[in-house]
Amino acid sequence: MPIDHRHPRDIRTDIRAGRITGVTTGRGSGFVQANLAVLPKEQAYDFLLFCQRNPRPCPLLEVTDAGSADPVGMAPGADLRTDIPRYRIYRDGALAEEVTDVTPYWRDDLVAFLLGCSFTFEWALLEAGIPLRHINRGQNVAMWRTSIECRPAGIFHGPMVVSMRPIPASMVAAAVTASARFPSAHGAPIHVGDPAAIGIKDITRPDWGDAQEMERGDVPVFWACGVTPQAVALASKPAFMITHSPGHMFLTDMPNAALAAP
């Protein structure tokens, strides 16, 4: 995967013009990438409350005014309808279409939520000298639905989804402290060790992503995953919802380092 060191603003210009339609891995290195969830105002209160009650899987970076696609806090002047390479349109909780521009679908009652993403804490882990096996192997992380129930809010309820990274035992403490500094990007692990304790029956068979090979001395470390809010929202079968397509994230103007807790 080539590294694109340009400022996110310039990359978004290429995305908006249709010159970039692929995944955003390696693009705008050092800047925060975000998950997108768009819901009608009618469901927005419950979703906002769900995020407030479950900050580890659902770390809110930005919520737009109803009808506005301008994420003024994270990337003023950007347009969330055109500046993501690929979107998914859901109707009644089922995938209806995958498109590169949602302008024709936009409505005055839509609220866009931007949520922190694992790329930021993975950047912090790499900066701390912690190896990430899935990146070295060009794989996706392994993800599971757990037995940990999120705190419900209105129509939204469901289990927490986690991602797992094998970490050498001697580096687990450093992985915890490095990621804990980024509460807006899932923060510290929610579980270290025994997968069965959080309802994962088979560590070799993830619900999403690629199985991670454990090396001798590795400990499985689990972080809350941004798939959670999407899974929870879709489980409620909303009449209409827009998300980014997996791996096709929104590039913000916020440097990763600026998200660090003091």
Next chain:
Amino acid sequence: MPIDHRHPRDIRTDIRAGRITGVTTGRGSGFVQANLAVLPKEQAYDFLLFCQRNPRPCPLLEVTDAGSADPVGMAPGADLRTDIPRYRIYRDGALAEEVTDVTPYWRDDLVAFLLGCSFTFEWALLEAGIPLRHINRGQNVAMWRTSIECRPAGIFHGPMVVSMRPIPASMVAAAVTASARFPSAHGAPIHVGDPAAIGIKDITRPDWGDAQEMERGDVPVFWACGVTPQAVALASKPAFMITHSPGHMFLTDMPNAALAAP
């Protein structure tokens, strides 16, 4: 002011029974005290979004389900209608009544917001050995409306209110790091030094509270203040709103230390 070392649960029992009706300073020492704001569901989305966009003045600890007075996250089994010593009822943005029990005013569409309070970071400052002059003198802190505009949300907008504590210059850095660990209780100062830079014309004349005498070598240090959300909400003249009376806080079951960022 006597110190009441009992568990908040036992103190709430006395409050509920009408045996305690005064301010909560010094009660349930070591446990988080919270500001209360209650609004009808109709205004709750804008208020929740306002808090999400302005976490320093409006650090959300808990938002109840509509109609429920049980703060299940911070003090399960408590009743927010009876467990605060004194409440204020506002109608059309004006103070209508002050009561010790809001059960007769409760409605199925009311949402209760609990917000972090300066007592928690003051506890952290004292633990770090930083003197707090207003406590030694039995005064209230000094508070001002500033020229810093909060990020608006729907019907809510207005300036940030800050509190000021004189801190010896040699201890300013320690005061910053000690309070920064408590983002759920206003976190780090929003300004250190020159009052004029945030629109405070006369440091000897606060908008609320008592003037703070500066000693030689003191620096004025400003923290975002929990008066902000109340002031902003009332400025929108909501038809109905309930708050705690100043100084009469809600005692949660959460130890202060448990609110520390990792």
